[in-house]
Amino acid sequence: MALSKISLENFRNHAATTLGETAHFNLLVGENGAGKTNLLEALSLLGPGRGLRRANLADLARRPAPGDDPLPFAIGASLTEAGTVSARLGTYTEAGQPGRRLVRVNGAPASAASLAEWLALSWLTPAMDGLFTDSAGARRRFVDRMALAIAPDHAQRVNALEAALRERGRLLEHGGDRSWLDAVEAQAADHGAAVAATRAQLILRLADELSALPPEPFARPALTYRPGGPTDETGLRAELARQRPRDRAAGRTLTGPQRDELEVVMASTRQPAASCSTGEQKAMLIAITLAHGILASAGRPSVLLLDEVAAHLDPVRRTELFRRLREGRAQVWMTGTELAPFAAIRGEAAIWRVSGGGVERL
Template sequence: MALTKITLQNFRNHAASELAETAHFNLLVGENGAGKTNVLEALSLLSPGRGLRRAALGDLARKPDPDAEAGAFAIGASLIEQGQTSARIGTYTEADRPTRRLVRINGADASASALSEWHAVSWLTPAMDGLFTDSAGARRRFVDRMALAVEPGHAKHTSSLENALRERNKLLETGGDARWLDAIEAQVAQHGAVVAQNRARLITLLADELSALPPEPFARPILTYRPGGPIDVAELLAELARARPRDRAAGRALTGPHRDELEVVMASSGAAAASCSTGEQKAMLIAITLAHGVLASSGRPSVLLLDEVAAHLDPVRRTELFRRLRQGKAQVWMTGTELAPFADIESEAAIWRVSGGELKRL
């Protein structure tokens, strides 16, 4: 078990919701628009980043009046390890600073990246179905979120890398001091090498987990990490210095981990994931999610959020999904419009009926 005593205050359409006495399987059932995915989004914000919807903070606070200004919201939860409360974690905004995210851990102020040191959060949503045909940037974000399971400090390096790259672009555009450019490129190389190495390590570990899976009933994907430049600090630093004229003309850095790509092909056919059917793509995403769940639950609590997954699987795949989730260590949260698809796990699950942003325990 990972999270319990979860509270949502003025978050999306939830004025004040609480989920206690959670279980390994946790089901949120209700009509479309009831607020099920809002609960998953709240849980996803108990980790670094912008959550499963990547929404702006100002859009998250509940607005009783559509014309009202952005207010404040709060999300909290107790973290459970071996039946004992190990931490109280939370994230919130303030009414006078609705676009600034704040975090508290055990009553003390903390950074969002510190949340990944306590537990891992993974998710699969319908919006991710187009991952393989989306931009390379979307796949990098997907990899970076998963990399937190391997290295909790990964978020700090990705943030520092992005800041350093923006600063380098400005200096190249304005012709800033060469010594300052040297210093900024050292930061790009230092953080960029760590980011690239973490990504490469993640893909290697995922590949090992995926290779152990049978090809059916979920299509087994083969993952390949394609770095956008050197992943060694010294080599990346030298390449950045050589590429200054080219990057100045392009207005951006053309070499580095911000150009990385994740290539995915289906093992049984060798076809690129982007050209596979939507059903095959969904099956490969589920396989990746299950493999990552094994990594995420190694050595610390983990949470897996599955939005509207069960209803779109045939009975064979649904039964296999529940079997693997039951064997896993991650606490599982799933949504659905009805209980029927969850018949196999209904007796062992904590279930809430969601309606109009209100929760009722069944």
């Protein structure tokens, strides 16, 4: 088990919601708009980043009435290992600062990035169905979120790289001092090499996990990391210096990890994922999520959030999904509009009926 004693205050449509006595399988059932995905989103904010919807903080806070100012929100959960509470994680905002997210671990102030050291989070939502046809940036964000499972400091490295590249862009635009530009590029190369190394390692480890999974009933994807430039620190720094005129003219840096790409093809046919059917794309995305869940659960508590997944699978794939989730170490949270698709796990799951921003234990 990973999370227990979960509380939400003034988050989305939840004024005050508490979930206790959690299990390996946790089901949130209710009509569309009841607040099921809001609960998953709250859990996703117990890790670094902007959560599964990538929403602005001000949009997460409950407003008592249209036009009212957002109320400060708070999310908290106990982290449980082997039946013992090992930590209390919390994230919240304060009155008058709706755009500033604060974090506490065991009551002490902490950084959002540090949450990855305590808990590994993975999720799959309907909005991700278009991942393979989306932009390269969307796939990089997908990879970076998964990378936290093997490198908790990865988000800090990515943020530092982005900050260095923004500073480099300003210096190029305004003709900044060459020595300062050298220093900024050294920082970008340092962080960029670390980011590239973690991404490459993640893809290799995911490929190993995918090769161990049966090819059916979920289509097995083959993953390839395509770097956007040199991946070693020395090579990247030299390339950044060499490409200053080009990047100045382009108004952006055209070499480096910010140009990385995740290439996905169906292993059996070598057909690019973007050209596969929507059903095949969904099956490959589930396979990646399951493989990542295995990685994420090694070494620390992990949580897998699955939004409206079971209802869109045929009985064979649904049964196989539940079997793999049951064998995994990650705590699983799933949503659905009805209980019927979860009949196979109903007897072993903690179930809540969600309605109007409230929950009732079934």
